[in-house]
Amino acid sequence: MxxxxxxxxxxxxxHGEGTPVLFIHGFPLHRKIWRPQxxxxxxxxxxxxxxxxxxxxxxxxxxxxxxxxxxxxxxxxLRHLQCGPAVIAxxxxxxxxxxxxxxxxxxxxRGLILVSTRAVADTAEGKANREALAQRVExxxxxxxxxxxxxxxxxxxxxxxxxxxxxxxxNMMREAALLGLAGASRGMAMRLDxxxxxxxxxxxxxxxxGTTDALIHYSESxxxxxxxxxxxxxLLEGCGHLPSLEKAEEVSALMREWLREQSSK
Numbered sequence: 001m002x003x004x005x006x007x008x009x010x011x012x013x014x015h016g017e018g019t020p021v022l023f024i025h026g027f028p029l030h031r032k033i034w035r036p037q038x039x040x041x042x043x044x045x046x047x048x049x050x051x052x053x054x055x056x057x058x059x060x061x062x063x064x065x066x067x068x069x070x071x072x073x074x075x076x077x078l079r080h081l082q083c084g085p086a087v088i089a090x091x092x093x094x095x096x097x098x099x100x101x102x103x104x105x106x107x108x109x110r111g112l113i114l115v116s117t118r119a120v121a122d123t124a125e126g127k128a129n130r131e132a133l134a135q136r137v138e139x140x141x142x143x144x145x146x147x148x149x150x151x152x153x154x155x156x157x158x159x160x161x162x163x164x165x166x167x168x169x170x171n172m173m174r175e176a177a178l179l180g181l182a183g184a185s186r187g188m189a190m191r192l193d194x195x196x197x198x199x200x201x202x203x204x205x206x207x208x209x210g211t212t213d214a215l216i217h218y219s220e221s222x223x224x225x226x227x228x229x230x231x232x233x234x235l236l237e238g239c240g241h242l243p244s245l246e247k248a249e250e251v252s253a254l255m256r257e258w259l260r261e262q263s264s265k
Contacts, residue, residue: 005076011057012050016042026092030056036248054180065187089113118220121193152214155240198227210239
């Protein structure tokens with residue numbers, strides 16, 4: 001399905017009925033990272049999985065994709081669907097979007113699920129690396145992103161256990177628009193530090209991370225869990241940066257149990 005929001009065509013899937021749960025994927029992927037969770041949750045919840053602007057099947061636009069801009073897109077989709085408040089889940093960059101969303105639209109969030117992400121802003125070195133990647137994408141296409149991110153995205157154990165996973169993730173990376181990759185890379189570099197926001201989050205929060213994540217160390221999740229009042233933390237042994245696919249059944253079960261608890265309150 002597609003919806004025209006904020007001047008572009010956003011692709012999304014909408015399955016099930018009940019409490020709405022909206023999943024935001026990370027960079028440089030798309031909504032299919034949540035495929036196992038859609039299948040596991042759609043019988044009990046309304047599961048929404050959009051493609052972020054410039055990723056997957058969503059239209060790309062020029063410019064820097066500020067996290068606040070991408071949060072506006074999510075809010076516009078919820079309003080287009082006349083849906084909300086919703087539980088918002090964000091993976092990696094999706095977590096950065098989630099923080100921007102909660103800062104701007106707290107009335108649209110009834111709960112947060114943070115997966116393999118962090119609250120702090122990039123260091124000066126991190127910002128420079130994102131700009132360098134954006135420039136390489138503009139010159140060379142998708143290959144620099146694949147070279148930089150594919151290997152550290154997945155735990156070695158996951159690659160051996162799920163032989164098709166590495167190719168599946170590479171395909172997702174190559175399906176993003178070049179404008180989207182460059183725009184999102186620059187947008188992540190300029191994102192606000194959300195560490196100060198954590199103590200002010202007043203909705204339930206579930207935090208999930210892998211203990212062998214080579215892109216965002218799980219200690220960042222521990223820090224968020226300590227700072228967000230009442231947050232629940234789950235660390236997945238031997239899992240890399242992509243728990244929704246690497247530990248699909250375990251992640252789906254964790255989410256289902258937690259969502260049932262929130263729905264019963």
